[in-house]
Every structure is written in C-alpha cells, then in structure tokens.
Amino acid sequence: MRGRIEDGQPVTLGPVDPTVVEAGDVVLVRWKGNFLLHLVKQATRDRLLIGNNLGRVNGWVQREAVVGRVVQVHPLRG
Template sequence: MGWMTDALQALTQGKDITVRPRGGSMRGVIEDNQPVTLAPVSPLEVRAGDVVFVRWKGGALLHLVKDATPERVLIGNALGRINGWARRSDVLGRVARIHPRTSGP
C-alpha cells in the first residue's frame, strides 16, 4: 500500500499515522519524503493555514487550507496554486507534526 492508502485507512479508524508523502507541491512547508504525522480532525476545527489530508478529484492528498467558510475549505499548495473549494466533510485529517528531515531515503 502507498502512503495515501495507509493514511486513509488509519484516519478512518480514528488513528494517527506518520507517513512520508512524495512530491514537491508543499515545498517550503513539507519537503519530498519528509515524515509528517496526520491526525483525525473534526472538519469544523480546520482553519486557514492548516495542512490537511483531503479527498480531491477521486483521490486524497495533502493541501494547504487557504481560506475557510462554515461549509467549505479553499485548498491549494505551498507554491501559490489554488486548487479550489472542497467540502469540509472531505477533510480526512490534519498534519499534527512535521518531523525533522533526515538524510537518506
């Protein structure tokens, strides 16, 4: 299983999970393969500035919350891109900790 599948499984069971997400869209906040701990969160607690694990376009990814209304969150990446509005019910978890980078894979 990949990190997204593992995260989805743990979060839907109400458990925290540490994963190593891949990609560069969160560069400056979370680097490629940097460990982060995701925790379940009530979608109503999510605020602008949070990094969330959210269902988006048939998958689930880490996104930065740019803005929030009572019903939705505006998500994007750390490089300035705006992806769009997601329902709060699509928020599956929130980054609770960004671990220090270590050398190696």
C-alpha cells in the same frame, strides 16, 4: 507541499473535526479520487480552499472531504 513540507517528508496526521479546520491548517483531503496533503487558504462554513505554500490553488472542497490534520512534521532523512 514544497516550502512548508517537502516531497517525501514524513508527517504525523491526527483526527480533526472538519468544522474546526481553519486557514493555515495543513490537512489531508479526498480530492478527485486521490488524497492530497494541502494548506487551507480560506475557510467558509461549508468549504475549504486548498492549495500549496507556493501560491498554487487547487480549488474548493467540502469540509467533509477532510481526513486528518498534520500535527507534526518530521525531519527528512538523508
């Protein structure tokens, strides 16, 4: 998710109750057989609109698809 988190940049994930995820959170979600780390753009009672920090939108996922939430972004090592 370029801009906020660069490719290959380590993060720490924490558990999260999917019902408390809100717009602005960065979450790991199950998406089309894979796992994606994405920004929550909008949140409704049942679904989350995920995308990146550069304006791209992937689409809506059910809240149950949330695996964890980013709790810390670590610096890239050069």
